[in-house]
Amino acid sequence: MDYTFQYGQVWPYLPYLLKGAWLSLQIAFLAFCGGMLIGTACAAVKTFGSGWMRHGVNAYVVFFVNTPQLVQIYFLYFALPDMGIFLSSYMAVLLGMTLNAGAYLTEIQRAGFESRRQSEMEAAEVLGFSRWQQIRYVILPHVAKVLFPPLSNHYILMTLGTSMAAIFGVEELTGRAFNINSETFRSLEVFSIVAVIYVVVTLVASVLLALFGRFVFRAKMRVV
Amino acid sequence: MGELAELLTYYNVIFLLKGMGTTFALSALGCILGGLFGTALAVARLTTGPLTLPLRALALVFTEFFRRVPFLVTLMLCFFIFQFSGLDVSTFTVGCVTVVLIGTAFLAEIVRAGLQSVHPNQWHAAETMNFTLLQTIRYVVLPQAWTVILPPAFGFFILFIKDSALASQIGVIELTYVGKVFNNRGFSAGVSFGVILVAYFMLSYPLSRLGAKLEKKLGSSRTR
Numbered sequence: 001m002d003y004t005f006q007y008g009q010v011w012p013y014l015p016y017l018l019k020g021a022w023l024s025l026q027i028a029f030l031a032f033c034g035g036m037l038i039g040t041a042c043a044a045v046k047t048f049g050s051g052w053m054r055h056g057v058n059a060y061v062v063f064f065v066n067t068p069q070l071v072q073i074y075f076l077y078f079a080l081p082d083m084g085i086f087l088s089s090y091m092a093v094l095l096g097m098t099l100n101a102g103a104y105l106t107e108i109q110r111a112g113f114e115s116r117r118q119s120e121m122e123a124a125e126v127l128g129f130s131r132w133q134q135i136r137y138v139i140l141p142h143v144a145k146v147l148f149p150p151l152s153n154h155y156i157l158m159t160l161g162t163s164m165a166a167i168f169g170v171e172e173l174t175g176r177a178f179n180i181n182s183e184t185f186r187s188l189e190v191f192s193i194v195a196v197i198y199v200v201v202t203l204v205a206s207v208l209l210a211l212f213g214r215f216v217f218r219a220k221m222r223v224v
Numbered sequence: 225m226g227e228l229a230e231l232l233t234y235y236n237v238i239f240l241l242k243g244m245g246t247t248f249a250l251s252a253l254g255c256i257l258g259g260l261f262g263t264a265l266a267v268a269r270l271t272t273g274p275l276t277l278p279l280r281a282l283a284l285v286f287t288e289f290f291r292r293v294p295f296l297v298t299l300m301l302c303f304f305i306f307q308f309s310g311l312d313v314s315t316f317t318v319g320c321v322t323v324v325l326i327g328t329a330f331l332a333e334i335v336r337a338g339l340q341s342v343h344p345n346q347w348h349a350a351e352t353m354n355f356t357l358l359q360t361i362r363y364v365v366l367p368q369a370w371t372v373i374l375p376p377a378f379g380f381f382i383l384f385i386k387d388s389a390l391a392s393q394i395g396v397i398e399l400t401y402v403g404k405v406f407n408n409r410g411f412s413a414g415v416s417f418g419v420i421l422v423a424y425f426m427l428s429y430p431l432s433r434l435g436a437k438l439e440k441k442l443g444s445s446r447t448r
Binding site: 003062063065066067068069070071072074075078079081082083156160161162163164166167174177187188191192194195198199202203 | 288289292293294295296297298300301304305307308309385386387389390392393400403407412413414417418420421424425428429432
């Protein structure tokens with residue numbers, strides 16, 4: 001294998017790539033926030049809801065967890081126009097990722113909801129805490145401590161998952177890599193730089209999340 | 225509905241089943257080979273002493289790198305490396321190499337967590353009995369750790385069935401690719417990708433039920 005790396009042609013594109021990385025982070029963040037809303041609502045239904053509502057939520061979670069995100073987005077992007085709903089590629093990816101995240105986050109949050117102990121709440125009640133105070137000072141810190149590590153883990157996975165937006169023509173980090181690749185044909189150089197950017201971005205995010213979790217929620221998290 | 229009946233002809237169903245087989249083979253290969261290499265990496269990271277320091281560093285860099293680069297980017301890197309190497313390999317092989325690389329990184333972390341779940345006293349006792357590191361792992365740690373390792377490893381296998389959908393991007397004829405072919409043959413996107421979603425579900429759901437059962441069974445037998 002005789003291949004000479006020529007990074008010189010690709011370096012000028014670095015700011016362009018970094019802007020793409022920013023878009024990746026943005027998609028991951030928006031999808032995660034949307035997923036959190038869906039996940040919290042669904043987990044609440046699963047824990048407290050009545051029979052048929054629980055079944056509905058279950059069907060949603062089981063379906064989205066057991067099918068690939070890529071095919072879900074394919075379906076949204078290519079099949080919805082037949083029904084008269086036109087989504088831009090960005091919106092289709094965002095919607096697909098949000099729905100997918102919602103299903104996974106439901107599962108994660110349910111575990112957190114179930115980790116609250118009856119005795120804890122009874123103790124708080126004995127101490128004369130009002131309902132709101134119970135939630136604010138007893139349940140929330142506990143649940144946050146349990147939930148923060150798996151949630152931040154999923155957030156990192158979602159950041160990596162944004163790369164499939166490139167397939168639909170969204171110009172995020174991987175999408176821009178494809179663009180540069182077709183302009184310069186330095187494929188190995190481009191994709192190795194992009195790989196390193198992903199590593200750095202997620203590493204920084206992991207460390208920040210771990211520090212945040214440790215100091216704010218006292219969650220047991222390994223920094224690096 | 226009429227279109228669905230049109231799609232599900234004998235040869236199309238065979239094609240679909242072949243795609244399912246390829247998807248299954250890809251993730252199974254990734255998990256089996258990845259499990260073997262991953263165990264080696266996990267053991268390498270447990271060694272002590274200055275002599276094996278480069279080995280430890282290499283294992284650390286490998287796991288951190290491939291866990292933090294998106295599937296699509298790793299796939300493209302492998303694809304172009306094979307292209308420039310001049311080797312004439314099938315896209316299936318490229319897909320396999322990618323899943324093995326990623327599987328190795330993720331399973332190394334799972335195995336390492338499993339090995340570390342065994343109480344330090346056991347390690348120390350084995351050391352006192354003059355066991356080498358490999359003997360300790362083979363006769364003392366693994367018999368206790370495998371119940372901790374197996375459930376998440378199985379979960380990872382199911383995750384891989386869905387992640388390998390991206391391999392369709394380089395032309396591996398697996399389930400997602402089959403959906404694209406159906407779509408290109410003129411079936412509506414809703415029907416072709418709907419069928420693929422159901423096929424993934426049929427592949428993944430029984431396995432995830434099996435995984436949940438496995439976890440329950442092994443979890444209850446674990447006493448310490």
